Every structure is written in C-alpha cells, then in structure tokens.
Amino acid sequence: SQQGEEDPQALSIQEGENATMNCSYKTSINNLQWYRQNSGRGLVHLILIRSNEREKHSGRLRVTLDTSKKSSSLLITASRAADTASYFCAGSGAGSYQLTFGKGTKLSVIP
C-alpha cells in the first residue's frame, strides 16, 4: 500500500516559474522525505521534514507539512530545465523505519 500520494501526477511549466507539488498521506508519520529521480534510476534526497515541523527550506526548495490534514507540499522556485525529473514524497510511520512512497509527480521544465 502507498503512504504518500502526489498531486498532480504530471506538471509542465516554463523555466523561471515556480512549481508546486502536493503529497497526501494516510497514517501518522514520524517524518516525510522528498526525493527527486531522473530517468527512473537513483533517488536524490532533497529534504526531510519532521512531524513536529511545519516548514523547511533548502536553497530553492520549500517544504511544508500539515499533520492535521496529512499533507505536505514541495515548492521549487525559479525552476530550471535541470529540475525536470520525477518527485516523490515518502513517509516513515510510527514504529517503522521503512519509507512508503507515492507514485510521484513528473515535472517538466521547458526552457
């Protein structure tokens, strides 16, 4: 079963625009991690946000977490063509260290 569910499934924007991807999850989490994946291979870790945090920044990335709504969002500002990839959220639940992933959002940034 999938913990996270990303929305939208696909997103196409112009270079320089902001991209927002959303993630909803089903059960309580200890933390939520966001990853980027190029060409269906290795995942690059972007940000981990703890369940007691509401917002976190890293460079052009901003992640928010709303545990009352069981949702998170990833904002990429001033997008670049190199940001083209699939983005996944993954939750780690109580008593477990495994990550449960959604299906991902496929982002295309058009130069």
Added chain:
Amino acid sequence: GAGVSQTPSNKVTEKGKYVELRCDPISGHTALYWYRQSLGQGPEFLIYFQGTGAADDSGLPNDRFFAVRPEGSVSTLKIQRTERGDSAVYLCASSRGLAVYNEQFFGPGTRLTVL
C-alpha cells in the same frame, strides 16, 4: 565510498535462473534498506538491516527473495527461480542508523530484466 553503490547496473536473466544483486552502503552507515520499483510506480520496501541482522523483512514478496549482510556492510539481495514479474529496478539505500529522523540515501539501482 562517497555514495551508495550497486552492482551490476543492469542484469538480464532468463526465467527460472538465480540472480544476486549487490549493494555497498555509504561508509559508516549501519542501516541498509532494499526497495524495488516497477515502471511508473514509487519504490516499494523489501527489507532493512541494522548491522548484520534483518530488522524487518516484511516487504519481501515470497520465499524466493532473500538478503544477507554478513559483515554489516555490503549486502546481497538474492532471487531464486526468477519470474518475469520480478523485472524491476532494485534500489538500495543506507542511513546512519535506525532512527526516525535519519535520511535514507539511495544508490543508482540495478535494473533487472527477466526474459
């Protein structure tokens, strides 16, 4: 090494054969995880280790799948009597330890194709 490495990067085998996939975690990381990812899906958990022992193998789909980590570093995922449905990208990750706030860092994966 600087990151998680996995070998081979690609493996093509015939139905019924045995395969081994290797993962070399980040130096000093005691926790190691295996996931597999089918086309168009997110990764799905298989098993994780803390040190040499499998702490949770609840994601292994059946008894054809087995993983070991004899010295607490390199791990091998073993698949017996492969089936076409086993075709996927097998991903390995490692983290500093088993703690709820530890990031998991992934390797490039092994693409397994069963003909």
